[in-house]
Amino acid sequence: MSKVILVTGANTGIGFELVRLLAAQGHTVYLGARNPDAGATAQTTLVNEGLTNVKFVLIDLNDIATIEAAKETIEKEEGKLDVLVNNAGISKFEDRELSPLTVKISSIRATMETNLFGTIQVTQTFLPLLRKAAPGSVILNVSTEMASNSWMAARNFGHWIPYNASKAATNSFAISLAKELEPEGIKVNAVTPGYTSTKLNFFGQGGKSAKAGAECLLPFALLDKDGPTCANTGIGFELVRLLATKGHKVYLGARNPAAGAEAQATLAKEGLTNVKSIQLDLNDISTIHAAKAIIAKEEGKLDVLVNNAGISKMEDEQTATTVKIASIRETMETNLYGTIEVTQAFLPLLRNAAPGSVILNVSTDMASNHWMATHNFGHWVAYNTSKAALNSFGISLAKELEPEGIKVNAVTPGYTSTKLNFFGQGGKSVADGAKTLLPWALIDKDGPTCKFFDEHGNELEW
Numbered sequence: 001m002s003k004v005i006l007v008t009g010a011n012t013g014i015g016f017e018l019v020r021l022l023a024a025q026g027h028t029v030y031l032g033a034r035n036p037d038a039g040a041t042a043q044t045t046l047v048n049e050g051l052t053n054v055k056f057v058l059i060d061l062n063d064i065a066t067i068e069a070a071k072e073t074i075e076k077e078e079g080k081l082d083v084l085v086n087n088a089g090i091s092k093f094e095d096r097e098l099s100p101l102t103v104k105i106s107s108i109r110a111t112m113e114t115n116l117f118g119t120i121q122v123t124q125t126f127l128p129l130l131r132k133a134a135p136g137s138v139i140l141n142v143s144t145e146m147a148s149n150s151w152m153a154a155r156n157f158g159h160w161i162p163y164n165a166s167k168a169a170t171n172s173f174a175i176s177l178a179k180e181l182e183p184e185g186i187k188v189n190a191v192t193p194g195y196t197s198t199k200l201n202f203f204g205q206g207g208k209s210a211k212a213g214a215e216c217l218l219p220f221a222l223l224d225k226d227g228p229t230c231a232n233t234g235i236g237f238e239l240v241r242l243l244a245t246k247g248h249k250v251y252l253g254a255r256n257p258a259a260g261a262e263a264q265a266t267l268a269k270e271g272l273t274n275v276k277s278i279q280l281d282l283n284d285i286s287t288i289h290a291a292k293a294i295i296a297k298e299e300g301k302l303d304v305l306v307n308n309a310g311i312s313k314m315e316d317e318q319t320a321t322t323v324k325i326a327s328i329r330e331t332m333e334t335n336l337y338g339t340i341e342v343t344q345a346f347l348p349l350l351r352n353a354a355p356g357s358v359i360l361n362v363s364t365d366m367a368s369n370h371w372m373a374t375h376n377f378g379h380w381v382a383y384n385t386s387k388a389a390l391n392s393f394g395i396s397l398a399k400e401l402e403p404e405g406i407k408v409n410a411v412t413p414g415y416t417s418t419k420l421n422f423f424g425q426g427g428k429s430v431a432d433g434a435k436t437l438l439p440w441a442l443i444d445k446d447g448p449t450c451k452f453f454d455e456h457g458n459e460l461e462w
Contacts (some may be wrong), residue, residue, distance in 0.1 A: 004078045004133070005221065006070075008032040008059055008122060009088025011042040014142065014193055017214035018085065022221065023051040030074060032088065034060035061088050061118025064125075071125045080137075081129035083221050086122060087142040089115045092162045100161055100397035101347060105337045107162040112332055115166035116385065117325045120173060127321055135185020139177065140221050143190040147171045149388070149462030150370060153395045153450050161396055165336065165389040168369070172388035175372045176381050177320035191220045235362065235413055236308040237263055238434035243441065244272040251295060253280035253309065255287070282309050282338025285345075292345045301357075302349035304441050307342060308362040310335045312383045320381050327382040335386035340393060355405020356445035359397065362437060363410040367391050368452065370461035391452065391462055398450035407449040411440045414455030 005022055009015045011033035023029045023046060031046075033039030036058055043056040055077075057070045074081055092107045123139060130137040145151050146160065147167035171190055178188035193213035236252075243250045244267060252267075252275055254260030260277035267275045278294060281287045295302055311334045316327040343359060350357040365371050366380065367387035391410055398408035413433035436455040452460040 003027045003082035003222070004030075004074070004080060005083040005085065006030040006032055006057070006059075006074065006081055006126065007085040007087055008061065009034075011035065011038040013210045014196060014213040014217070015085075015087040016042055017211045018087070018217055018221070019054060020046060020049075020051065020211075021214055021218050023054045025222075026053065028053050028055070028078065030055050030057045030070075032057055032059035032070065034058070034063075034066070034088070059088075059122070061114050061122060064121055067122055067125050071129065074126075075129055078129075080132040081126055082133045082136070083138045083140065084123065084126050084130060085140045085142065085217070085221055086119045088118070088122075089142070089166075090163075091160065093160060100340070100393055100400055101344060103161040103340070105341060108165060108337060108340070109332075111162040111166040112169070112329075112389075115163075116169045116173065117328060119170055120320075120323065120328070121325060123177065124321060124323075130186055131184065136223075137186050138221060138223050139174075139181075139186065139188045140217065141170060141174050141188075141190040142217065143167055143171060143192045145192050145194070147190070147192070147392075148369075149391050149395055149452075153398075153452075153462050161393055164396065165392040168392040169332075169385040169389040171369050172367075172372065172385040173320055173381055175369055176384065178373075179376060180320050187223050189220055189223075191217055193217055234430045235433040235437065236306075238430045239306065239308065239437055239441070240275060241267060241270075241272065242434055242438050244275045246442075247274070249274045249299070250276070251291075252277045253291065255279065255281035255284075255309070280309070280342070282334050282342060285341055288342055288345045292349065295346075296349055299349075301352035302346055303353045303356070304358045304360065305343065305346050305350060306360045306362065306437070306441055307339045309338070309342075310362070310386075312380065316382065323381040328385060331382045331386035332389070335383075336389045336393065339390055343397065350406055351404065357406050358441060358443060358447075359394075359401075359406065359408045360437065360441050361390060361394050361408075361410040363387055363391065363412045363452065365412050365414070365454065365460070367410070367412070368460050368462060395450060395462065402449055405445055407443055407445075407447055409440055409443075409449060410452045411437055412452075412454055412460070413437055 005027050007015050007019050010019045010031040019029050019031045039056045043054055046054045058066050059070045060066045092111050144167050146164045174188055174190050193216040196208050196213035240250050240252045257279045264275050264277035278291045279287050280291045313327045313331050364387050366384045394410050413436045452462050454460050
């Protein structure tokens with residue numbers, strides 16, 4: 001039976017070849033492209049081959065007006081959409097500095113805007129048309145091996161932070177989407193075509209052709225209804241208390257200087273005079289640099305950096321089908337971009353303490369795409385995607401710093417009742433949550449790196 005299919009980013013490369021393959025099978029295919037001239041030229045090329053069932057539609061993932069207009073066009077002409085192929089994306093490979101130590105936040109923002117936020121906006125906009133074709137409609141996200149945090153953690157491979165993190169975050173979104181849409185019979189999957197020579201990677205040598213890449217995607221775009229689918233408080237304060245009790249000098253970072261000073265005073269009254277409050281706001285780079293300057297002057301090194309600060313936005317609607325892009329942007333600004341800026345700023349001091357210095361990212365089970373894909377659990381898309389992206393960064397950072405003897409790991413304390421989740425019922429206390437982190441903050445130079453541990457000390461799949 002002929003299907004109605006939309007392929008984004010389809011004027012060149014894998015997207016164009018996939019349109020050609022689908023149209024050759026008799027399906028009505030909408031070729032999405034952000035450049036009207038390029039899109040019209042691609043359509044004309046295929047029509048001249050006799051593929052008159054190809055239609056061009058303007059769609060720019062960074063322009064919601066074009067997305068909504070494309071949806072109205074397809075709705076008017078077809079009344080439904082059987083298959084959405086989210087192929088459009090950018091790599092930012094043209095930016096020279098993409099390692100975790102030197103990557104620019106502007107590069108990550110750019111890939112997130114297109115690859116994550118844009119893909120979400122397209123998916124949410126076209127969902128009503130996909131529902132009209134359900135059960136059996138399909139959402140296919142074109143991905144990459146580098147989106148798999150488990151795959152990257154097991155290999156010494158090119159770590160292209162902006163691209164990898166955006167694709168890992170998109171996988172996290174897709175997992176939540178698949179779980180949410182499974183009862184409606186809408187299939188959601190991610191597929192990597194493998195290394196393919198395209199414009200995205202400047203036609204890198206040794207890759208398969210765009211046509212061969214498209215052939216890898218074809219069967220997953222045409223799944224039937226029986227096909228697979230998806231696949232200054234709180235813990236930080238308690239961890240400071242535990243570390244100080246062991247005699248370590250601890251800098252207590254807080255974005256609110258008054259709250260930080262109050263926390264320091266509380267611990268000082270307990271006899272923990274080795275705690276110093278320091279202002280550190282992940283959304284204010286000047287406070288990050290000022291904090292680094294203070295510690296550099298007073299200590300000359302930093303043995304352990306615990307990246308605990310973060311926000312959840314759990315007060316906002318966060319299902320995959322309704323989450324607002326503004327909510328995801330906000331969690332990314334703090335949980336990903338802010339953490340990267342802190343890490344890069346303090347790296348010289350961590351190097352002064354190497355080998356044996358430690359970077360510990362406080363994470364969540366929900367950052368594991370593998371864990372989320374195999375459990376029916378709460379899908380907080382804004383929070384989860386930011387943490388999955390941070391895991392991707394952490395993996396690349398661990399690989400790059402391993403020769404210097406700097407350990408980088410992620411640990412989840414498990415479900416803990418904190419301000420982050422509005423002190424949710426049934427969680428462990430913040431003191432117990434902090435105890436799960438303590439041994440990983442104090443690993444020695446022979447300890448593990450590039451690992452993700454759960455509250456019991458067991459290794460988690462990334």
